[in-house]
Amino acid sequence: MKKMIACAVASLALLASQSSLAQASASAHAGHSHGHSHGAADAKPAPPPSPEAEKAARELLAVMKYRDSTAASVRMLLQNLPMALMQSTHQELGKGKLGDEQKKAAMAKAEKDAPEAATKMGNALLGDNKMWDGLEKETATVFARHFKADELRQLAAFYKTPIGVKALQAFPQAMGEASMLGQKTIMPRLQQQIEKFAVEHAK
Numbered sequence: 001m002k003k004m005i006a007c008a009v010a011s012l013a014l015l016a017s018q019s020s021l022a023q024a025s026a027s028a029h030a031g032h033s034h035g036h037s038h039g040a041a042d043a044k045p046a047p048p049p050s051p052e053a054e055k056a057a058r059e060l061l062a063v064m065k066y067r068d069s070t071a072a073s074v075r076m077l078l079q080n081l082p083m084a085l086m087q088s089t090h091q092e093l094g095k096g097k098l099g100d101e102q103k104k105a106a107m108a109k110a111e112k113d114a115p116e117a118a119t120k121m122g123n124a125l126l127g128d129n130k131m132w133d134g135l136e137k138e139t140a141t142v143f144a145r146h147f148k149a150d151e152l153r154q155l156a157a158f159y160k161t162p163i164g165v166k167a168l169q170a171f172p173q174a175m176g177e178a179s180m181l182g183q184k185t186i187m188p189r190l191q192q193q194i195e196k197f198a199v200e201h202a203k
Contacts, residue, residue: 049144056152057140063156064168067136071126073172078125081118086110 049057061067089110093103125131143152158164 046145049141050149052149053144053147053152054140056149056156057143057147058136060143060152060156060159061136061140063159066139067132069168069172070135071132074126075122078118078122081121082114085114085118 086107089107093106098106147155159168
């Protein structure tokens with residue numbers, strides 16, 4: 001049972017971090033693509049997961065209600081979309097040659113339009129079934145690479161138990177709170193080092 005719970009925690013952590021890991025990997029690849037082109041060419045691709053593991057992963061995601069939980073997370077992110085639209089508009093205005101009054105008028109219009117625009121963008125994103133189907137398929141492949149078919153079936157069985165159901169409900173919030181704690185602890189220290197570096201190199 002302990003092993004099963006440990007695997008369950010690992011699967012939830014994998015699910016929660018998949019997006020950020022993918023972005024970090026893409027950024028790292030972009031940043032080093034010029035200097036390591038030969039290394040990338042020589043690297044052997046990971047073998048594809050077995051069809052059995054892929055099938056078990058899809059069944060696990062269904063039990064975990066992956067699409068619903070991911071959509072809920074997206075809805076939370078979308079709450080900040082109007083502000084993001086305003087910030088982006090402000091940055092674009094800073095690149096142009098409009099006068100102060102024109103910029104003020106443009107920002108006022110953006111502030112008025114942002115809520116409705118954000119709602120339309122959010123509805124389009126959440127309603128893009130082709131995108132969600134693709135995302136779910138790719139996520140199943142990720143799980144199938146990290147777990148064997150039998151392990152995935154054990155996880156699915158675990159998430160059908162009362163503690164498994166609770167884990168699915170409570171884990172996202174617990175991870176979010178833990179992430180905030182990490183940022184609160186780590187980021188100020190990192191910021192100090194960044195500022196120290198900048199001051200030393202600006203002399």
